[in-house]
Amino acid sequence: MQMTNDNETWEPKIIAFCCNWCSYSGADLAGTNRLNYPANVKIIRVPCSCRINPMFILRAFQRGADGVIICGCHPGDCHYMTGNYHTRRRMTLLFSMLDYLGIEKERTRVEWVSAAEGQRFVDVMNDFVGQITKLGRCRRLEDLRCRTN
Amino acid sequence: MITRISADRLPELLKQISELEKLYIPVDKSDKVSVFEEYEPGKVMSTKLNTLRSAKDFFFPQVQPMAKFRMEGKKIEVIDPRTEAEDYCIFGVRACDVRSFDVLDRVFLADPVDTYYENRRKHATVVSFACSEPSETCFCHSFGIDAARPAGDARMWMTEDTIYLEGISGKGKALLEKLDLAALSAVTDEKAERDVQEEVRRVHEIQKKMPLYSLTPADNREKELEIFHSPIWKELSDKCLGCGSCTFVCPTCQCFDIEDFDGGHGVERYRCWDSCMYKDFTMMAAGTPRKTQLERFRQRFMHKLVYYPIRNEGMYSCVGCGRCLRRCPIHMNIVKVMKAMEEDAQCETKN
Amino acid sequence: MQKIGVFVCHCGTNIAATVDVEAVAEAARHVPGVVYATDYTYMCSQSGQDLIQDAVKKYGLTGVVVCSCSPRMHEKTFRKAVNAVGMNPYLLEIANIREQCSWVHKDKEIGTQKAIALMKAAVAKAELDSPLTAGETPVVKRALVIGGGIAGMQTALDIADAGYDVDIVEKNPTIGGKMAQLDKTFPTLDCSSCIVTPKMVEVGQNEKIHIYSYSEVTNVSGFVGNFKVTIKRKARYVDETKCTGCGLCTEKCPMKKAPNEFNLGLNNRTAVYIPFAQAVPKVATIDPNYCLMLNKGVCGLCSKVCGAGAINYKDTDKEIEVEYGAIVAATGYEIMDVSKYDEYAYSQSPDVVTSLEYERLMNAAGPTGGELLRPSDHKRPKTIVFVQCVGSRECDSTRGGKPYCSKICCMYTAKHAMLTKDHYPDTDIYVFYIDVRTPGKNFDEFYRRAVEQYGVHYIKGAVGKVTPENGKLIVQASDLLMNEQLTINADMVVLAAAIEPSHSARHLATMLTASMDTNDWFTEAHPKLRPVESPTAGVFLSGVCQGPKDIPETVAQAGAAASKVIGLLSKDKLAGNPCVAHSDEMMCTGCSQCADVCPYGAITYVDKEFRMRDRTTKVRRVAQVNPAVCQGCGACTVTCPSGAMDLNGFSNSEIMAEVDALCR
């Protein structure tokens, strides 16, 4: 591992999976209202939070993401009725397992953001980026072959 | 010329070697786990019979980077990761694993030479370690290997209080010469020779008591097709889980696959162990040549006991280390296969 | 090799102000797979779309990425545009560089870098996009309404009005439902049967409507537009086509001890019966539990008197299978069994009645001919206690209590109190309430009338115990406002029992793969926006089966359900959503986990024969997704351990390619 003094230039990479119906619209609303949040957050649109396979989250960490956040409709509001209930169980268990393996629980998060909660989306992202920045680079699941250099 | 040193000087001996070149010794990580590791002062050499993984890793590691393709936009640059290896010493290799190097050499060093293997192989000095307490799973003697007098560049015996060293090849002798043996109060004398002879005799006596002592492989070079079509394979392979543990712990299995990994900025091409027991082994667009577990199972054992000897003057590509006997989840191991082949052959002759 | 075109929109200055759009286009040109990239002021304008269309033709593009506003804005626009020049619309991807980039970042450098990353992710996904075509299925132009109460009748009438055939399946011998049993309706106090019986006649006479009375749905298969429904026609022992409903058989029948369901068992009827005078269809039914001929083989009187020769003792249950395009559940409600609430002595005294029983006791066509007489001694009650919320709003379900408010009790109790006072002004009426809930047009006015005009004693508090004693009912209760404990010697106690879903609803929901809440009310597809649709496509909800409602609400929902059905039946073919799950049968193990999580019941299993690599064949159970039913949530794709399930348009490899690109 040769990246010792790169923390000055280091910017966290954060992948946000957003469900199409609530959270992606919430993120759009944040834009419509011209609310700011860090550019480190990159959003991937999925039809429902229950579409998110643990493989995607591990993949993000492999490729150098420092935090992964999943946003879905509030429980009870899922466009597909039950999707986020599945997400809730799956991700609770997955995050617990990741933490068990030493991948700090602060690096993964699930938030319920509705289409009306543009401000909340921004607050959540600001908070999450801050949290990841404090934690620093995620090396524990990183695949060095994916490094730029 | 055998040199004897007091056994409690072993750490100093190791330290001396490590000052000359990189040194690898077997280390016990726990009761259950022993592995080859780079020597550092304070590390204690394992006297376990065998490491979990075989010593083939040194020359034929599980993952061997072969090339890198760096991509910048639409430009591609090819990078050769090969660099000349430094000299290093592998200390404490058992007789069976030492023989496995010969088996692998005949594959990788035959024309065309595998440069990745050759690079690692030619820089290594192998110091073998005679077995003092063979186990019932050991059957190296079946393949003409003397566990009590292992091959290698140099060899070592260890009794309760003494270690004995002997150089074999030029490389091995040279290494021993470079050591300051006097500082270890080493003695080279007749007693050393006698002690070793006695130790070898003792071990041979023990071996005679082992259940696998009488196991002798038949020379099957003439019976290739007969064995290939034998009914034994179905029964044996039905039980096989097709997991591949045997191939991965085997010191002589040398199948590999070449894969590309796209890391986003470039592609890394690497070679990694593969197993002929896998259903996707040598998968091609049209499928695989061996479609059933029977064919795959047969392939592994035919290769070890028939095909390899045919091409290598009767040399088997099993060294009797016993790892597969211990690790196969369902104990469907090479000994059972050898015995089934033998029984089958006897039936044939009777008929 | 893919040939991708990238089109970067300025959106005036909306994007261009914080994103260097030219730099994004330039960066795109260096991305492997991209053969053309450009930027333009308004990509969504006609000339912008022309630009895309020209490039598709000129460069033979295999994929298009538009970097612009949210896909929720213009994905459809651009998909239509590329489709117009022969490209599959699902080969187009949007990179959202406005809402999720230029509008949320201020620094142009940062904005540009992020826009480039988003563009690359979209390109990565576009490279893996495959053309998708929505499947089409024909629609059977016939609807099924399950339940013939006011909800079912209204839905059927509205659908029939639009010219479509409708069948009603009703488990009772007549349609009409609960409303036919009511005396008056609140808050107008108009006669219930005067409203509902003309509707029943209208249904019976409508040539587009076919009534399967005394029938049940026993199996449902298929999916939206193409349901196959098995209807069991229970043996009636009377030929519907011959019976004229003259009623002669019911007069002659010697077996007169069958409890009269229509009057809730408050009196008896004959073994051959017509539930009530205005029944539709007006056809007699023989009750096999009581008929002497069917049980003992002696009698046969009805057959002898029937001039039409309609009686058939050898009748058996028959099953018929009918195809429908849409199904409406209108299964209504039942009154909860209050016998477990023994403190109210319902099972100890006949003078403790439920409100529906009280309704019959008040009804001119009821067992007492409309005169209010208490069941035990047929005397007129002088003091009547009404107990509210019996079984409703309960946390504890061990006695069958319901956590919900039954909604209609407050109003019908006020109605009962007033009607009673109207007929017998000297009656003392006490209503023990927890809350009085009167939201609705003219509802509170109605309730206040009971208090102010009629002097009904409304007491905030509950009844603790009812003890039958010497022909009286000793009611022990609390008055919370006065902070005192009361004892009332009542002649009758009327329990406002909770209403609960029809007991057959759960079984029906399973057949329909429609979901239900924990109380067995049908769940709507969206609680706000799709209140009359079930989450299962093609299944609609009408009336109380979805939750407690009064009559006008029920009728309104029935009409809404009808309009949804009409909307569905008006289509000749249904175009599906192509972004649906599909299973790779070679990999599927048939473990059923995907079906467990599918909220739509879109996954079924078949035993399929496979040719193995070694040329043997093997029969395996594999999952199949019905694309007409699947809505594309993707829950199954994650639950599938072998990765056999994947989602079109959001495949595993596509999402991972996006992850890779964004992490780069």
Next chain:
Amino acid sequence: MASNYTVTPEEILAISGVNPRKCMKCGRCTATCPAFDEMEYHPHQFVAMVESGRIEELMNSRSIYRCLSCMACIERCPRQVDPARLIEAVRLAVERKQGGNHLIPDQVPERLDADMPQQLLVSAYRKYTK
């Protein structure tokens, strides 16, 4: 120590294990209470008082000793608020305030005497056999 002991509503809730906020003020507890006439505060008031934090008043009231622990209110309560449990908890709080604590069942027999009210025995019996 003992005299400084103050009782918070949270403590009452922890002891009783019920949530008085679930009460919808139907009054079934009061309607059914056989000791109603003896009480200054009635079961439904108990619930309201605990909820609004008026614990001290309750502890000083004789009403809590009028409860027979007949559990009729628990039986009737539709919301699982179980007033009798709250009353029991308040009684326990009083005892704690006096420096006492839970009795263990073995200590009960030695404290029995002829003056002990019958209802206390019944109450203890119910408590310790649950």
Next chain:
Amino acid sequence: MQDELKKRACELLADGTVNRVLGWSAGDFFYDITPTVFESAEDINKNFVYNDFCGANLSKYLIAESQKEGKIAVFLKPCDTYSFNQLMTEHRLKRENIYAVGIPCDGKVSAETLHDAGIHGILAVKKDGDDLVCDTVYGEKRMAFDVAQDERCRSCKSRKHVVYDELIGEEGEVLDSHRFDEVEKLEAMTPEERFNFWQGELSRCIRCNACRNVCPACNCELCVFDNPKSGVFSKAASNDFEDANFHIIRAFHVAGRCTDCGECSRVCPEHIPLHLLNRKFIKDIDTLYGDYQAGEKEGQMSPLSAFTEDRDAEPSIVQKGGIR
């Protein structure tokens, strides 16, 4: 016990109940046990064994065997019956082709444990009271049976057979095991320590797939890691990520389905305590969603497919050390 099983197996063949018997046979030693299908009484009398080393779970073999012609008898130890039920739940077995015989088990031993304890040259093993007595070339060696047992047997969850057509011996009970103790120890560590622990263990993984191929829950037609189209295809554990990724995904795929039979840890040639991953999921599921034992009943819904609308914990419940 062995004789009783042999007798019963022969009877079942003789009376035509079955045409094959799935049991165990040994090779040169008493411990190199191989699951074997017997077709004749002769074969059974000659080769059938049932001893302390018969740890192999036979239920997975039934996936293929029950598809074949005729009925097969299978001997199932208590923990194997859980796997059997789970496979039934997942529609992987043809029940009508199986005759399940429940047999007792009081803990199994792997020869590896003896070897690792330095007992070599073993010629025979006997049980003597609470000890295993090994007759070796180097003299008699003793080891307490408790210590010699596989980890999974020391923390045995159940001696009860949850399914069988016939039971030989006495029925046991579900035990109050301490199988989560090790998991709890790990949870109590710092993330750093946990990470180092797991990296130390998982980095030894050689991706031989023994854990996967022996696992009754891993019965996919094609594993995602063998499927070039899955996006996670890879043959080698080329680095730390791949090591962890394989085992996390595998544990997740069997979560809610893993019966904790412990075969994965038994067969791992690198002695990686894989059961600690599966048990973490089991423990979390028990804590959050109520006790659930996969395979306890046929047709159970996996807790990962089920949910409650209002009682499920939010993912934020995961605190340091996961769910405690």
